[in-house]
Amino acid sequence: xxxxxxxxxxxxxxxxxxxxxxxxxxxxxxxxxxxxxxxxxxxxxxxxxxxxxxxxxxxxxxxxxxxxxxxxxxxxxxxxxxxxxxxxxxxxxxxxxxxxxxxxxxxxxxxxxxxxx
Numbered sequence: 001x002x003x004x005x006x007x008x009x010x011x012x013x014x015x016x017x018x019x020x021x022x023x024x025x026x027x028x029x030x031x032x033x034x035x036x037x038x039x040x041x042x043x044x045x046x047x048x049x050x051x052x053x054x055x056x057x058x059x060x061x062x063x064x065x066x067x068x069x070x071x072x073x074x075x076x077x078x079x080x081x082x083x084x085x086x087x088x089x090x091x092x093x094x095x096x097x098x099x100x101x102x103x104x105x106x107x108x109x110x111x112x113x114x115x116x117x
Contacts, residue, residue, distance in 0.1 A: 041081040044077070
């Protein structure tokens, strides 16, 4: 590979801007700017009902029992969407577990019933 020297004849201001731009590009490659922190989305009871497809009564009941992550300010409940997503996804059911429960249900249902005399 041959090295080539290029002479630029630019005004001092343009040359300075060119050098600054080149240095900024090189620094960006080695030290990218930190990503902005994601904005937290806070949901009300109405917002959560619409987002998760739950009734308001179910939301109040689960929040009262401590089953759903929430914050309370006075009488109002607030829900962090990221925490709700984690809560919803943490309740996944494996297909094998569903099949086993369905099989047990079918066996129980197929068992002969006792007739009372």
